[in-house]
Amino acid sequence: MRADRLLSLLLLLQNRGRMTAPELAAELEVSVRTVYRDIEALGASGVPVCAERGPAGGYRLMDGYRTRLTGLTDAEAGSLFLAGAPGAARELGLGAVLATAQLKLQAALPAELAERSRRIQDRFHLDAPAWFRDAEPVPHLASVARAVWEQHVLRVRYRRWNGQVYPGPDAREPGRRLCPLGIVLKGGIWYLVAVAAEEDEDEGEAAARTFGASRTYRIARFLAVETSGETFERPDGFDLAACWEESSQRLEAALHQGTARLRISPRAQRLLPMQFGAAGTRALESAGPPDHEGWVQVEMPVEAQAVAVSDLLRLATEAEVLGPPELRRAVGEAVAVLAERYAAVPSP
Structure with missing residues (x-):
């Protein structure tokens, strides 16, 4: 964990130039004292960090120094699709990973392109939730997202729009088994697109090739979510965007x-x-x-x-x-x- 933070600190100084200890602490979400210790650790490892005193002072890297430790991890690369929606990344538990990935990308860019990317970030912001509505609590979002990434069958209890609980009011029931295929953020509301996991008569596991029609579930209405440990194969040719568009049209036609x-x-x-x-x-x-x-x-x-x-x-x-x-x-x-x-x- 500290190694990741030290790399983030190094990339912040490389990408942004001189920064004060409070500014670094705010970016890294740590205390100023922790920043002081991390600066000392960077110096001890051979990174030339210069400290400048006074009102306009701060920390900066020695002129001409650039790190080449900019390779993206799998998680960081996977988080880049949320680069325009930092709030959504935080709700999915990818906020820190996305921030590190963006720093690495900026550090790897030539100076002119890095400056252009910073200007774009300063001038454009996406705010997905609708006006006059508080964000819904989604305590199970991270668990659902993890099951989507890893293709694990979920057992869920779900509160329908009319207040009824499925599969029933008894919390001891195992819950409905779903194969989660994708997550959609629409107007600030998180939805899961999934199909029911059918039972294989011989093995009692999620059938890999027999999928029914997909359904949409509002994630805020999940009362309980449990990963069953079973995996499933996604249907061949499944297109999340096309599936969502078709579902939206069906809903509009029904309403x-x-x-x-x-x-x-x-x-x-x-x-x-x-x-x-x-x-x-x-x-x-x-x-x-x-x-x-x-x-x-x-x-x-x-x-x-x-x-x-x-x-x-x-x-x-x-x-x-x-x-x-x-x-x-x-x-x-x-x-x-x-x-x-x-x-x-x-x-x-």
Whole structure:
């Protein structure tokens, strides 16, 4: 562990030049006293570290010195796909590994390219989670990710969207057996794409070649995760990105059970993409011409009637449901209930 930290310290000085002890401590997530000890250790091993005193002082490497210890380990190389999402790397337990890999890459680059990479890092940042929503706790994410990397069958207990626990409320049950194929981060939410591990009649192990359809599990809903010790072979030709795209389209098609015809105000036209996402944007793209008040008519896919009523009421007085008749009637009934409720004087 200390050897990795010493290498990281060396690469920080090589890549960034002069740095103070508090700056190094912050980067390495150690105390300033630990930095002092590590600087002494580097010097004792023959690395020419120069200490400069004063307000503008700090530590730097002697001019012209460069280390060649920049080879990537397997874990560091594997973490590079998360280089644009440091928050996701931390949640997967790869934060420190990714930081070391990036330092090694910068140290191996020519000076001009290294400076360009630093400028890009300073000017672009990816923040994956959606607005106005706290990140979900995902205590089992690291275990799930490890099973994905190592192709180990998982035994899980899972809380469905309706609150039911699968395979049952008894925590002593072994749990459902899954072959985890990949992890997806969507809008700040972690998902597992997996297939059920079928039992081999002869050996009782996960069947390597008989996979059913993949399913998607929200990792925050895992109540218990256990690695069974069994391994599995991934299906030939499995494409995680294509699988996720197909699953997303199926979900959208299942959710959208009808089409609402709306008349919306200029303000609602600005709200539609924010409140209904891509469906609201597409509805505006095919909107009819505005009337004399600037209102337009749009058609937008909606979910089941109970959900659609709740969603459309978010537009308040900025929208009118024109059809279908049963949806217009349901919205009108909801508005009538609200009007009666708010007409009454609340008791003190």
